[in-house]
Amino acid sequence: MRPFHLGVTTSHSFLDPSMHGLNSLREIIGHWISGLDITRLGSLAACVGAAPAAWRLLKTAWREVYGWVSHFFISYVIIPGRDPLNRHVTNWVLTNVVQFRSVRSFTARTHIQPGAIADRAALLKKTRRDIQYLPHFETVWFWYESNLFVVRRSLDSFNASMVDSTYDGIGGEELTIGCLGRSTEPIKRLIQNCQEYADRQAQYYVIIYARDRYGMSWQPKSRKPIRRLETVHFDDALKRELLTDIRKYLDPNTKKLYQSRSMPYRRGYLFYGPPGTGKSSLSTALAGEFGLDLYEVKIPSVATDQDLEQMFNEVPPQCIVLLEDVDAIWVKRELANREPHNETVSNCTLSGLLNVLDGVGSPEGRIVIMTTNKPNRLDSALVRPGRVDMKVMLGNISKGSAEQMFLRMFMSDTDTLPLLPSQKDNDKLGDDRMPQVDHELLRRLASEFATHIPEDTFTPSQLQGFFQLHLDNPMEAASNISAWVERELSAGSSDDDIEIVGNGKA
Known part of the structure; x- marks a missing residue:
C-alpha cells in the first residue's frame, strides 16, 4: 500500500504554480546549455575577464598621449583659488558652457533668497529652506572663438572649499585653463571676456566684501x-x-x-x-x-x-x-584714563x-x-x-523727507493699490471692481502724512518700521500716522520711567 503522505506531496506539487514556473525555467536553461558551444562560452568569459585590463591599458595610453600633446601643443594659465578672477571665470563657464550640456554632477546648498518678500508672520517661523543645485564640473572642453579650450578644477582645492561654510559652489578651487596651440593669447582674451561678463552682471549689484572667519583674506x-x-x-x-x-x-x-x-x-x-x-x-x-x-x-x-x-x-x-x-x-x-x-x-x-x-x-x-x-x-x-x-x-527726518519717503513707498504701486473697504462701499452697488489710487490722490495723501511728522524727531529707520505695517494700503498709512506719532512720542518720554525687573534677589 502506497504511503499516504506521498500522495499529498504530489498533489501539492501539482497544484503549486511556483513549482510549475521553476520546472519550466529549468527546462529552458537545460535546453539552452545543451545547445551552447562550450568553446564560445570560454571565449566570452576570457573577453569579459580581459576587459578591465584593456580599459586600464587604454587609460594609461590616453594619459601618455594627452601628456605628450599637452606638453607640446597646449598652453596653460593657472588661476589660484579664492582669487576674484577665479570666480569670474567659473561663473562664465557655468553660465555659457556647462548649463547647455547634460549635467549629472551638482553642488547642493541651502538656498537663501536675499531680499525675498514674505509676510511678517512667516519670517518668524522656522521653515524648511529651499535647496539650490548648482552644476558642477571637474574638466570641461569647449570651442570658443575658433579655439579649443579645456578648464579643469583641482579636486584637492575643491574639497578644501567644501569645508568652508562660506563656500557657495562658485569659485574657490584652483583653475587651469588650457588652449590648443602654442600661444596663451586666446586664453587671455577668454579671461578678459569673463571679466567683462562679470562687470555686466555686477552693474545691477553691489558686492560687499568682509574678512573670512579666520581673518585671513577678503571674501564676498x-x-x-x-x-x-x-x-x-x-x-x-x-x-x-x-x-x-x-x-x-x-x-x-x-x-x-x-x-x-x-x-x-x-x-x-x-x-x-x-x-x-x-x-x-x-x-x-x-x-x-x-x-x-x-x-x-x-x-x-x-x-x-x-x-x-x-x-x-x-x-x-x-x-x-x-x-x-x-x-x-x-x-x-x-577720556583715555577713564574706565568705560x-x-x-x-x-x-x-x-x-x-x-x-x-x-x-x-x-x-x-x-x-x-x-x-x-x-x-x-x-x-x-x-x-x-x-x-x-x-x-545724517540726522532725523524732516517733513519734506517724510513726504518723499511716503511717495517712494507707494508711487510704483499706484495702479494696483486698493482704497479702504469703507470707501469702496460708497461706490455704486453691484460694482465688484476695486477702486484704484491715482498719482494725484497719492500726492495729497503724502502731503497730509507729512503734516503729522514733527521736524527732527524720528529717524528714517523708525519711519520705515511704520511703513512696514502698511505696505499694502497708503490710505491706512496716512490715517494711522497721527496715532503712531503720539505713541512714539509718549514712549520716548517715558523711557526713563521703565520698570527694571530684577532676578528676584534682594
Missing part, C-alpha cells in the same frame, strides 16, 4: 541690488555736494593732477549721526552709484593694529572701504588707524568712509583734513 559677503540714492533721506544740498565731490575724485584727470603734484591720491569721509539715520545705507548706495565694491571693516571686531594694516594692504585701489563705529577705538585723549562702562572698545589704537589711513605704506586710490554715532569722541587728529575731507551729518 553678500551681493545686494543697487540702492538708489533717493532712498537715503537727508539734506538734498548736502547730498548733491557729496556726489559732486566723489565724482570729481574718481575722474582720471584728478588722479593725474594728484600725481603731478606729488600728493597722495586718497579721499576720506565721515558720516555721523544717531543710529538708524542711514550711514551704512548711504555707503552702499554710493558704491552702487559709482560702480565700486564695498569693503566692510567693523572696527570693534579687529583684533590688532597688524590685522588692520593687513586688511588695508589687501584692499584694491578702486573701491570704498567702510570703517564702521570708529568711536570704538576710544580716541578722545581726555557698557561700551564696545576696539583692540586697535589711534596710531594704528592713522597709519593705515595716510601712513607711509598706506595704499592709494580708495575711498574711505568712517561712520560713528558719537562724533564728539573722535580725536581731532583723526578728523583733520587729509584724513577726513568731508563730514556728512
